[in-house]
Amino acid sequence: MIEVLALNKRYGDFTAVRELSFAVQPGEVLGLVGPNGAGKTTTLRCLAGIIPANGGTVTIGGVNLAQDPVAAKRLLAFFPDEPRLFDYLTVRQHLAFVARIYGVTDHEALAGPLLEELEIADKADQLPGELSRGMKQKLAIACGLLHSPRVIFFDEPLTGLDPLGIRRMKDSIRQRAAGGAAIVLSSHLLHLLEEVCSHVLILKQGTKIAHGTLADVSAQFANGESGVSLEEVFIRATGGSES
Template sequence: MIVVDQLQKIYGDTLAVDRLSFSLQSGQICGLVGKNGAGKTTTMRALAGLIDATEGRLQVAGCDLHQDPLQVRRQLAYVPDDPPLFNDLSVGQHLDLIGGIYQVPDYWPRGQELLREFELEDKQAVAARALSRGMRQKLAVVCAYLYEPSVILLDEPLTGLDPPGIRTLLESIRQRAAAGATVIISSHLLAMIENVCTHLLVMQHGRKQFFGPTDQLRGETDSAASWEQAFFADQHVESFAGGSV
């Protein structure tokens, strides 16, 4: 579902992503972790087609991003850490907009189900500008789920969510993966996402330091605390480089 082959992104004199390669299959959930500036958001934005790769090949749902960007966008949803909602549109109008753009047949019942799932059903007439940070995040996720994309990219999606909201989001990710979607979730809250992920991608200074199934990483560490050491202490992260795929 996702193939990243030798992705490189350069901004001026800054090498943001350096020859990154990995692949994910249908139903897999990948946690993307690393320090600020590791290249996580750049990688997601490149996969979403929002920025052009300097070099490399990107495939999403069997489509080459360079050759068929429109088809990729039909198959992919990207939710950034600060969702760009339309402030003057209500919650319900956002459903109308996304349902129309993606030509989702009979989208309204599906939209109502999602609003109930994320506890936004009573906010349908409320403008996006009046929503709290967490509610805006939920609405962005609802819009992403509405057209049932086969690839979902979530960049720091837990920001602003309360504990019940986090639980709902993580369970929704499991459900969509079980239905065949491929998900990448970027987060600094490792304890929150580790149990939902099937794979982990650790980045440092734009480079891949580890990529593989979570079972492989659990076999190399003893506890959740040692995971955090591995992700954020340079000497531990580098110890996983030999296990990169």
Template sequence: MSGAGDPILEVTGLGKVYGDLRAVDGLTFALRPGEVLGLVGPNGAGKTTTLRCLAGIVRPTAGRIRIGGHDLAAAPVEAKRALAFLPDEPRLFDYLTVKEHLNLVARLYGVRGWEEKGRALLAELELAGKEGALPGELSRGMKQKLSIACGFLHDPRLIVLDEPLTGLDPLAIRKMKASLRARSAAGAALVLSSHLLPLVEELCHKVLVISGGRMVAHGSLDEIRATLGAAGAGASLEDVFVSITTAPAEPLPTTPVRPR
């Protein structure tokens, strides 16, 4: 059952400033086992910066991130062992084969019995028979699948995905959605960022809408609809998103920047 147990991800007062630009301002939310959170917002809203902060790639200016009970800033290795970050553009090594990529990930994370797990993942993601292929021999979609296989190999408790369906054909998209549901059902927490709002509506238990780096809505789709009154009744996530992000913004207090 989703939402049971201690939070896998806890984000408190997350902020990131680049010079005079406040890219992320005071985000606070949590995810429990099995929950899938959709992170949506207009271009330039701060989604990519938020994801990179969650993944430990970008150091926040303010706030705290805990993954699996470990503070990402104070215990980054322990926190990242519980994490998989899958960016929109696969990051692969040109001279490592598909199998060698899995072997490398297994060594980094200390995955026992990785060959059996790797074979199962390659079969699940339709890469069986490609074990000896180099990235240059793979299609864009196959590269994406290899990146996903590497991310899933160590059974992460938190999976952060940025546009995970890029480059996949319709059948692969259907199977990828089933893979994400299976990992949620097994107890992983997922953060899914995508401009494909029907995908977010289909897969996510909760939605976090940000604009200008700030949270403008958070909760289940029904909870967010309720805030819109009669206009929200039966509205799709796309309609809700447009209504929220195009409405005149009320001034919000700015979170003080505390350099770290």
């Protein structure tokens, strides 16, 4: 579903992502982890077509993102760490706008259950300024899921959520993966990876340090020890520093 081959992204002389390759199949949840400045967000933004890569190939559902970005983007949804909403559109108007952009003809039939599921149906005529942080996050999710994306990218999905919101977000991610979506998420929260992700990719200075199932990656850095925590694995993999 997602195929990344030799992805490169540079800012001037600085290389943010270097020769990154991996694939995510339907139903898989890949956790992108690494120290601050490792290139997680840059990678996600390249995969979502927000910023152009300087090299390599990204394929979304068999569509080359560079060659046919419009077709590729129809298949994906991107959720930034902060919900980016339009201040003057109500919840309902957000969905109407997104439906027109993505050409979702039956959006009202889809939007109702989606708002119910996300528990914001009673806020349909409210503006983002009247919503709590969690509600805004839910609205952003509703907008992203309206066109039933097959590929979903989350950048720090638990930022600013309360415990109940965190639980619901985790459930939502698992539910979409179970429905056949390929999901990539970046997070500093290792417990999120353990609970939600089927695979993990560790980045450091834009370079892939490890990639595989959680068990594979744990085994790779366990040095034969048993019961090594993911936190310890992360520290060993990244060398315990940002640089």
